Amino acid sequence: MPRLASTISTTATEPSRLPDRIYEEILEQIVSGKFSVGDRLPSENQIGTEYKVSRAVVREALSRLAADGVVVSRQGAGTFVHRIPGREFLRLAPIGGIADLMRCFEFRIALEGEAAYLAAQRRTDENLAAIEDAFKRLEEANIAGEVGVELDISYHVAIARASRNNLFMQTLDALAVHTFNGMNITRNLSLTSNRKRLVLVQEEHRRILEAIRVGDEDLARREMRTHIDNARHRALGASVEPE
Amino acid sequence: MPRLASTISTTATEPSRLPDRIYEEILEQIVSGKFSVGDRLPSENQIGTEYKVSRAVVREALSRLAADGVVVSRQGAGTFVHRIPGREFLRLAPIGGIADLMRCFEFRIALEGEAAYLAAQRRTDENLAAIEDAFKRLEEANIAGEVGVELDISYHVAIARASRNNLFMQTLDALAVHTFNGMNITRNLSLTSNRKRLVLVQEEHRRILEAIRVGDEDLARREMRTHIDNARHRALGASVEPE
DNA sequence: TGTTTTAACCTGTCGAACAAGTCAAGATCT
DNA sequence: AGATCTTGACTTGTTCGACAGGTTAAAACA
Structure with a gap:
């Protein structure tokens, strides 16, 4: 199971709200091929620890990714990659x-x-x-x-x-x-x-x-x-x- | 300032997660004309009280509406209608x-x-x-x-x-x-x-x-x-x- | 060996607290 | 009297801890 990168991007165009940053970080990891369809993402607590943000921030980001159809979350099981955007x-x-x-x-x-x-x-x-x-x-x-x-x-x-x-x-x-x-x-x-x-x-x-x-x-x-x-x-x- | 409706829709097809429900409720209110561009929505606490959900749920819903470009939030000021999508x-x-x-x-x-x-x-x-x-x-x-x-x-x-x-x-x-x-x-x-x-x-x-x-x-x-x-x-x- | 139970872990939700920011009303200055 | 500054109430952004409901693999049992 690949881990998410452990630092937030510091590019000049990054959004200012933390959930938006985590959303883009996770999305980038998925799009860049670190995860395949069906792979399970690290848990919310793990992501929060890695990026030094609270779980509420992670949940907002994941909620958006779920709304985008990129991931699906199952209570108790975890969050899984459902669709990789930009793929052909x-x-x-x-x-x-x-x-x-x-x-x-x-x-x-x-x-x-x-x-x-x-x-x-x-x-x-x-x-x-x-x-x-x-x-x-x-x-x-x-x-x-x-x-x-x-x-x-x-x-x-x-x-x-x-x-x-x-x-x-x-x-x-x-x-x-x-x-x-x-x-x-x-x-x-x-x-x-x-x-x-x-x-x-x-x-x-x-x-x-x-x-x-x-x-x-x-x-x-x-x-x-x-x-x-x-x-x-x-x-x-x-x-x-x-x- | 119009208030959001105080009950969650009970139609059979409503989504199961609370943030998704609140998202749709607020979106429906905006699309149906209850708010104009530039209008300020009720505060997060008010929405939470009206719908009997926690503030975290409201924040997730508003975060999605913000990502859709439908609302913009300004810290300290409130959340405002930015764009009204069509019914489609x-x-x-x-x-x-x-x-x-x-x-x-x-x-x-x-x-x-x-x-x-x-x-x-x-x-x-x-x-x-x-x-x-x-x-x-x-x-x-x-x-x-x-x-x-x-x-x-x-x-x-x-x-x-x-x-x-x-x-x-x-x-x-x-x-x-x-x-x-x-x-x-x-x-x-x-x-x-x-x-x-x-x-x-x-x-x-x-x-x-x-x-x-x-x-x-x-x-x-x-x-x-x-x-x-x-x-x-x-x-x-x-x-x-x-x- | 197959079935059931259990414990660890996970997401979903709630609530309290604090940080940072807004804004209108009141106080002060010119 | 008008302009400017201050302050307090309120708002969003974030953190943290707790509990509910669900999953799953390992342990216990028949």
Whole structure:
């Protein structure tokens, strides 16, 4: 049975009420993987001793975690981990052939279009810097003549992150293999058949980035949807017509 | 200054822990309009006296309401109403509080809007019949004064199915499980008190259904997005601007 | 060996006490 | 007379101890 850490975090953003601190400490321990679903937490008295707070404070924190569905308490037995937030809520079945790939593009148009909209609305300077960094790395891969699929994914993930809604991030993660295949096709073909195409793709990336930079939400959404729709056509043009 | 009601609800579905009961009682009072934003609640001791519970129980309940953003407590001054959620909030019993609920709504607007678009484009006669069946069942539940979360989900799932893209289905299915896992379904009864709202929601459902029937893709998307956005506002209600 | 009992431990609740903070009324100053 | 300061009552935040009700594993019993 893992023990909770024995000191309260001293980061500058910690809340001022003790129950709020203990809530976040315990939550962090659970999210970071120290406990699995079904594991029993230390007793209220033990937590109070470790963190040098009274049992009432611990109870408030645990009460909130219970309300969040993260733990369940059973009188006499203890408090158990019930659900770990932030863990992936979605696992997608493996895709089949071309038709599935097309469906994946279609899904990404909805998902990433909206993520770009929210990114334009909410991005922080850090978020923007991460997108710019990914864009720059893509630029370098283009110049070096490398495929850069993973860099392309990084660019898209940075935008999903800037949406500041983890559901978008997690869904994109679940789509990773599907996304990889789609990007792999389009970037390989662009490399081998037409360098002009890479320039075009990067221009689309640049347009999305600019819309997010200036905070034009509708434009960001539109540019992202167009970009993925174009990618769909690029992949489609390279393959046999689907059923 | 209005006083809280002096008895604990005796409905069959009340939670078993006292702090949970007090939480719901106070929340119900706030949602039902007994307090306005900025109003001060009775003191902890007063609430404890009225409900015949100890102050520790009251504190746990208020701590949760504070975490939901519904109240703010100032040491020495009292506890004040900060935000009044809509009635829908009572039903949804957000896991992780208001912020998580908002993220979920946001995500659904993106995905279900697009699913409705594709459903309008692609639905078969069978798909349409399934949506109509779900709609009819919702109608019957409304007439009978029952509220079926599962029926509502069924309606939305039937539309996602008509998109004929399994990624939408899988994702919304996972989201429903994620949202309702551990959800407190005990507040369904609160919804029966507002028939006007049920009529309004069902009209929105009907509009989506019609758009899908006639194959108007953009209208279907728009109506679905509006429907979920409205649901968001019904849940979150009027509020003081967040920090 | 299977069943029952028991003791240690756990969460749920209560109540008292003290610390820190708020705020309005009264006292004091200009 | 108006502005400022002081004070006391009240409030929330936290600690502590006690008891009630429940769990569970070990010990006792048949």
